[in-house]
Amino acid sequence: MLAACRSKNGGAEQTVLAEDYDAFFLWAGVKPPAWLKRARTVYALxxxxxxxxxxxxxxLRAVPRVSGTRLWLTVRVERLDWDEGLYRAVLREVDRWAAAGNALAGLQIDFDAATRGLDGYAEFLADLRGRLPSQWKLSITGLMDWSAGGDPQALARLAGIVDEIVVQTYQGRHTIPGYETYLASLQRLGMPYRIALVEGGAWRAPEGLESDPNFKGYVVFLL
Structure with a gap:
């Protein structure tokens, strides 16, 4: 897969063709294409x-029953002041997805934490990590500005809590202009990461991306 990305993305900017990739975001209300059953990894809202x-x-979704695909259970979050009932409800959903026979990787939190608010976000994630059974991994989505402007100590704390970060290069349905500048400092994240692309968006891999040992591949947001 990485070899294929090199041939597509080297040089000129290319359009993201979803079927060329093997990991995807599937949001509520998006009809999964027939070929998605061949996906290696799906982050399902x-x-x-x-x-x-x-x-x-x-x-927002009935419990899936998928074979042959690694699933992440994604929760879109707009506030971090969770009470005990909210933690229980989310962890109960994780249990339901696993009990249905899915190859569940773990829980992903999709929260647009401000770059200057990463310390507070890390506190929330540390609490959640302590409640999440150890067999499940913890993933988060992240903004491109985190690597460019995030406090090194806050990033290091995040790296000690989460198993991966998926860095979003788009807003809504479109690639964010100037993404190359933001992504130039990805190695500052200090943790395993993936790059999230939007279907039909623009992409050119930054120099040295695929030689970075922390780079784990791409995730395409399906429209």
Missing amino acids: AGEVRHQPGSRFVG
Whole structure:
């Protein structure tokens, strides 16, 4: 797969063709294409925690039953002041997905933490990691600015908590202009990471990306 990415992405900027990749974000309301059954990894949005104080976990998808694909249960999060009931609801959903026979990798949190607020986010993730059974990994999505402007100590703390970060190069349905500048400092993350591309968006791999031992591949956000 990485060899194929080199041939596509070297040199001129290319359009992201989803079928050329093997890992995907599948959000609620997006009809999975027939070829998705061949995917190696899928990050599936299971539900969300909305910003209103006291809001509960809102499920957005029936428990999947998928064979041959590594699944991540993704929760879109808009606030971090979780009470005990909210933790229980999310962890119960993890248990349900695993009990259905899926090859579950773990839990992913999708939260747009401000670059200057990474310390507070790390505190939340450390608490969550302590509650998550050890057989499940913890993944997070991240903004490109984290590597460029994030405090080194905050990044190091995150690296000690999460198993991976998936860095988003898009906003909505479009690639963020100037992504090359943001991604020039990816090695500052100090943890395993993937690069998230949007289907149909633009992409040119930064020099040295695929030789970075912490780079674990791409994830395409399906439209």
